[in-house]
Amino acid sequence: MPLANRVRNFWQHYASVDVYGVALIGFDAESQLLLVRHSYGARKWAMPAGGIKRGEDPEDGIRREIREELSVELTELELVKEREEQVPGQDRKHHVWVFTARVLQTPKPDMREVVNARFFSLDDLPEPLEKRVRPRLEMLQAKRA
Numbered sequence: 001m002p003l004a005n006r007v008r009n010f011w012q013h014y015a016s017v018d019v020y021g022v023a024l025i026g027f028d029a030e031s032q033l034l035l036v037r038h039s040y041g042a043r044k045w046a047m048p049a050g051g052i053k054r055g056e057d058p059e060d061g062i063r064r065e066i067r068e069e070l071s072v073e074l075t076e077l078e079l080v081k082e083r084e085e086q087v088p089g090q091d092r093k094h095h096v097w098v099f100t101a102r103v104l105q106t107p108k109p110d111m112r113e114v115v116n117a118r119f120f121s122l123d124d125l126p127e128p129l130e131k132r133v134r135p136r137l138e139m140l141q142a143k144r145a
Helices: 002-015 058-070 133-144
Strands: 019-027 033-038 049-051 075-086 093-102 114-120
Touching: 019 033, 019 058, 019 133, 049 058, 058 075, 058 093, 058 114, 075 133, 093 133
Parallel strands: 019 093
Antiparallel strands: 019 049, 033 114, 075 093
């Protein structure tokens, strides 16, 4: 996956295409946050996420991504926000639908894209932490306020 990720990023950068994806703010029954480490990129702890296919409903996309990468199903799925984020160092935009849900099964990383998946207390998040984790948590908190 590291090579495939670099090739995809290279193509998207030079084609200047926008990217469409989904991300999950997932919690277990004890309200611990699900974070993953990918086999590519900076390998920081991140929220599970992925791309959606052309014409795919974002809710279907997040369910598919989580099923493929972690072999779990989502309950209490809810859209937090659709937002646009800048892809660092590039002119293209990342359109992302951020969802929250419960993950009541033990995640099993696919070992292709995701190499580690764990639940963490919100008071004790691991480092290094991917830069979008805290802003997305704040976005969820603002929606619930």
